[in-house]
Amino acid sequence: MKTFKAGMIGLGTVGVGVYKLLQSFNKIKIENIAVKNINKKRDIENFNTNLLTDNPFDIVNNPDIDIVIEVAGGISPAFEILSAAIKNKKHIVTANKELLAKRGSELFGLAKENNVTILYEAAVAGGIPIIMPIKTTLCANKINKIAAILNGTTNYILTKMAEKELSYETALKQAQDLGYAETDPTGDVEGFDAAYKIAILSTISFNKKIDINKIYTEGITNIKPQDIKAAKELGYTIKLIAMGQLLDDGRVDVRVHPMLVAKKHLLAKVKNATNSIMISGYPVGDLVLTGAGAGAEPTSSSVVGDLLTLTSELEISDYPLPLTKCKHDENAVQIDIGDTYNEYYISIQASNNPGVIGIIGTICGKNNINISTIMQKGIDEDNTAEIVVITEKSKESDVKNALENLLKSDSINKINSLLRVMN
Ligand SMILES: NC(=O)c1ccc[n+]([C@@H]2O[C@H](COP(=O)([O-])OP(=O)(O)OC[C@H]3O[C@@H](n4cnc5c(N)ncnc54)[C@H](OP(=O)(O)O)[C@@H]3O)[C@@H](O)[C@H]2O)c1
Structure with missing residues (x-):
């Protein structure tokens, strides 16, 4: 059995998990690990600190290294x-969603030129197997929809709320105290982390490059x-849903926002920091994968799984895993959120005047919106009242127009909330 030499960039939460798990597999030997601070204490028993360097280029320029494991993060x-590393013909295993969502296209292009795999x-x-299944086992399918909970922090917060x-x-x-949320939670709570992940999933599912800047993110x-x-x-x-849809006309609808999810829906049952991905395709139908979306151990399962798969292939081929190579040369045409159709939950603060429900009904009607439920709370x-409306499927731009018109009425004080609904 050949032993492959790997270098790691990063030895934080994921890096430590990967390093520990790799001790059980002598097929892969860690030659060097690049970190920011070589003096930091590492949570690894009998750790050989001679492996550490603070210069990642020591690793990527080392001709003995076959594979670079990037678990540092950032752009x-x-x-x-x-x-x-790619120019030096090294294969890459990475956990870096932000990098792939923002600059994956350049890296995959470079990998193609240099005949290496990412x-x-x-x-x-994290630990849910989804990339390899989409690229390999499910490759006979036309995938047309993904709806997923891809961020554990926000799912934890919404569950506790x-x-x-x-x-x-x-x-x-509470999430911060328990380590589920970072001190600066922006990336999670503003939906950016979920947007990176749905950009990657939609790109490989629809075989079209998704522009992260065109993903509506709330x-x-x-x-x-x-x-x-x-x-x-x-x-x-209420759940933060990351969604990707391939429309009949070939355009794609990719977005991240909170949704009211019907209690009977499988995604409504996903609690705390758990992630879940629902994929619909032909001929497979609907699939749901649920599990730990983060954490040292679950994430190391995916990183080391990639490493073992890659090294098994490298033993027999100089062009490993052809199915995993990128096949998305075409840019996706991404539709604007205003052109999407959804059911809506609208919470309206209204004066308690006679006829206010009628005003809401009339304005919705004039904007092609059918109301399915209306409730005064x-x-x-x-002397104001909260009125909650659930609409039938309507065009987002019509709903936005209706809200503008509602605010012109003396009886409507403000729109408290507008959320989309998934049944
Ligand atoms: N945490 C998770 O559960 C999880 C799950 C899935 C994917 N990911 C992804 O995995 C990656 C790593 O996440 P993490 O949570 O393990 O991060 P982390 O705990 O902050 O660790 C980052 C590591 O990278 C090192 N590093 C940072 N900048 C560096 C540089 N310029 N040169 C060399 N080393 C550098 C740090 O060195 P020091 O230790 O010296 O500071 C640290 O060891 C990210 O892309 C993240 O999105 C994380």
Whole structure:
């Protein structure tokens, strides 16, 4: 059996998990590990600190190294490091979703030119196997829809808001105290992390390059306890959903935003930091994969799985895993959120005037919106009332017009919330 030499960039949460798991597989030998601070204490028993370097280019320029494992994160210097590694004919295994979503196209192009492979199972949904199944086992399918919970932090926060009736701020603080959310949670709570992942999944599912800048991205920071409560009363739970759809005309609809998900839907049952991905395709039908989307151990399962798959192939071929190579030379035509069709939940703050429900109904009607449910939630001391509306499937731009017109009425004080609905 041949032993392959690998270099690691990064020895943080994922790196430590990968290093520990690799001790059980003598097929792969770690030659060097690049870190930012070589003096930092590492949570690894009997760790040989001589493996460490603070210069990642020591690794990518070392002719003895066959594979570079990138578990550092970020765009720069990760992009420069991996570009140099690829030019030096090294295969890459990475967990870096942000890098692949923003600059994957350049890296895959470079990999093609240099006849090397980039594997990235860990970049989407940590321990859930999804990249390799889409690229290999499911390659006979036409995949036309992905709907997923791809961010554990936001799912944890929304679960606690629903179960313990917490405000967003309190639930976030709890998530931070328990290590589920970072000190700066922006990337998670504003939906960027989920957007990177759905960009990668949509690109490989639809075989078209998705532009991350054209993904409509809305996070969970505006979700209010009264939305969670109203959703519950109406038979829904609120989740941050990452969605990718291939439309009949070949355009794609890729977006991330919170949704009211019907309680009977499988994604509504996914709680706490768990991730879940629902894929629909022909001929396979609907598939759901659920599991740990982050954490040292689940993520190491994906990184080391990629490494073992790659090295098994390298024993027999100089052109390993051809099915995993990128096949998406075409840019996707991504539709604007205004052109999408959804069912909507609208929470309206109205004066308690006679005829206010009629005004809402008329304005919705004039904008091609059919109402499926309308509910007034009591009257406040200031003689205003919260009115909750669920619409039938309507065009987003029509809904936005209706909201503008509603705000022109003396009876409507403000729009509290607008959320999309998934049944
Ligand atoms: N955490 C998860 O559960 C998870 C799951 C899936 C995917 N990922 C992805 O995996 C990657 C790593 O995440 P993580 O949570 O393990 O991050 P982390 O704990 O912050 O670790 C990052 C590591 O990279 C090293 N590093 C940072 N900049 C460097 C540079 N310029 N040169 C060399 N080393 C550098 C750091 O060195 P020091 O230790 O010296 O600071 C650290 O060891 C990210 O792309 C992340 O999105 C993470």
